[in-house]
Amino acid sequence: MPSDSSPAVSVRGLGLCYGRARILDDVGFDVAPGKVLALLGPSGCGKTTLLQLLAGLLAPSAGRIEILGAPVADAALGRFVPPEARGLGMVFQDYALWPHMSVAANVAFPLEMRGVPAAERRVRVAVALERVGLGAMAERRPSDMSGGQQQRVALARAIVAEPPLVLFDEPLSNLDPELREAMVGEIGALVAQLGLTAIYVTHDRTEAFALADEVAVMRGGRIAQLAAPEALIAAPASPEVAEFLNLGCVLPVRRAPEGWLIDGTAMLVATGGPDAQAARLLLPRRATLIGPAVEGRPRADVVAARFRGDGHVLTLRICGTELDIQVTSPRRVAPGEVVGLFCPPQDLRWFADPTTPLPAASSVAA
Numbered sequence: 001m002p003s004d005s006s007p008a009v010s011v012r013g014l015g016l017c018y019g020r021a022r023i024l025d026d027v028g029f030d031v032a033p034g035k036v037l038a039l040l041g042p043s044g045c046g047k048t049t050l051l052q053l054l055a056g057l058l059a060p061s062a063g064r065i066e067i068l069g070a071p072v073a074d075a076a077l078g079r080f081v082p083p084e085a086r087g088l089g090m091v092f093q094d095y096a097l098w099p100h101m102s103v104a105a106n107v108a109f110p111l112e113m114r115g116v117p118a119a120e121r122r123v124r125v126a127v128a129l130e131r132v133g134l135g136a137m138a139e140r141r142p143s144d145m146s147g148g149q150q151q152r153v154a155l156a157r158a159i160v161a162e163p164p165l166v167l168f169d170e171p172l173s174n175l176d177p178e179l180r181e182a183m184v185g186e187i188g189a190l191v192a193q194l195g196l197t198a199i200y201v202t203h204d205r206t207e208a209f210a211l212a213d214e215v216a217v218m219r220g221g222r223i224a225q226l227a228a229p230e231a232l233i234a235a236p237a238s239p240e241v242a243e244f245l246n247l248g249c250v251l252p253v254r255r256a257p258e259g260w261l262i263d264g265t266a267m268l269v270a271t272g273g274p275d276a277q278a279a280r281l282l283l284p285r286r287a288t289l290i291g292p293a294v295e296g297r298p299r300a301d302v303v304a305a306r307f308r309g310d311g312h313v314l315t316l317r318i319c320g321t322e323l324d325i326q327v328t329s330p331r332r333v334a335p336g337e338v339v340g341l342f343c344p345p346q347d348l349r350w351f352a353d354p355t356t357p358l359p360a361a362s363s364v365a366a
């Protein structure tokens with residue numbers, strides 16, 4: 001048995017190839033017991049493939065997966081434990097319920113697979129349905145239920161056997177936005193209440209940030225950054241991560257005697273910064289304010305402005321790069337106006353120019 005400090009899930013050097021196409025490459029992470037890891041990334045980055053490797057629906061071409069200290073897949077040793085023997089809970093985007101069997105029969109299935117006696121099954125199914133707020137619907141059929149209710153049935157089925165790990169594959173993407181927000185809250189509450197260990201695949205950063213203790217941002221079959229949501233926002237590891245997380249606008253900049261200019265222009269955007277001639281600079285949305293346009297400060301054209309109850313959301317264009325920011329200006333700023341931009345130097349994030357790497361010590365905020 002693993003000790004208290006052992007991870008519930010441990011993945012090392014995981015890779016998957018289809019023929020010559022490398023779909024996942026050198027993926028590694030740990031998930032501590034009772035924690036939620038979100039796999040976040042754009043379509044095609046390999047999230048679902050990684051989840052299928054964890055579930056045992058695919059075997060890796062390289063690397064190793066351990067669950068509660070036991071190896072369930074090891075490409076080098078040719079070890080592979082099939083899905084039914086891993087005993088995991090799974091929640092899919094399309095619910096994967098038997099539509100004409102009762103809710104209770106759907107939820108009971110993982111217990112039947114484990115040979116749990118009928119009387120105990122009935123009690124545990126009732127408890128799981130109560131937990132997801134469907135205590136009164138045990139005899140209904142999923143085909144007569146709404147999408148949100150069906151997803152609750154799938155949740156009850158995933159937790160009924162108290163599995164060591166629950167895998168969620170974009171569980172909310174078939175629901176409308178309002179219901180999705182409510183379900184994020186419900187899943188979060190259930191995960192916390194039951195102390196579940198979970199891996200949650202999504203391309204929606206709001207969902208990932210709301211539910212996960214740590215988020216792995218994936219790109220092109222690799223983990224680009226793995227960190228707590230707050231750390232991802234405060235210190236994205238690369239311009240690509242910053243752009244995927246929609247943190248602000250990344251500008252190519254070059255050093256001049258007076259400071260940093262947006263590349264190809266005479267517009268000064270920052271002073272200080274790394275010891276380099278060229279870099280990329282993130283102007284974070286959360287820390288950028290607008291004011292009057294003044295000489296020697298960055299400026300932007302207002303492309304669009306819309307009122308959103310608590311302030312105006314502006315779309316700005318800075319030397320050809322667009323940036324949406326929310327400002328709490330009581331004054332409506334009209335499209336076509338030029339505004340000045342202000343961002344405290346400690347909130348700027350510097351990245352190496354792809355052609356001239358920064359010295360390691362300079363890759364943090366100036």
Ligand SMILES: Nc1ncnc2c1ncn2[C@@H]1O[C@H](COP(=O)(O)OP(=O)(O)OP(=O)(O)O)[C@@H](O)[C@H]1O
Pocket residue numbers: 018021023041042043044045046047048049050203
């Ligand atoms: N059976 C297969 N044979 C060949 N390539 C595949 C196969 N299944 C998936 N792929 C490719 O693997 C890559 C990763 O797919 P995957 O479904 O894991 O991505 P994803 O991040 O989950 O995307 P989405 O959010 O769209 O589901 C994609 O480029 C996909 O085309």
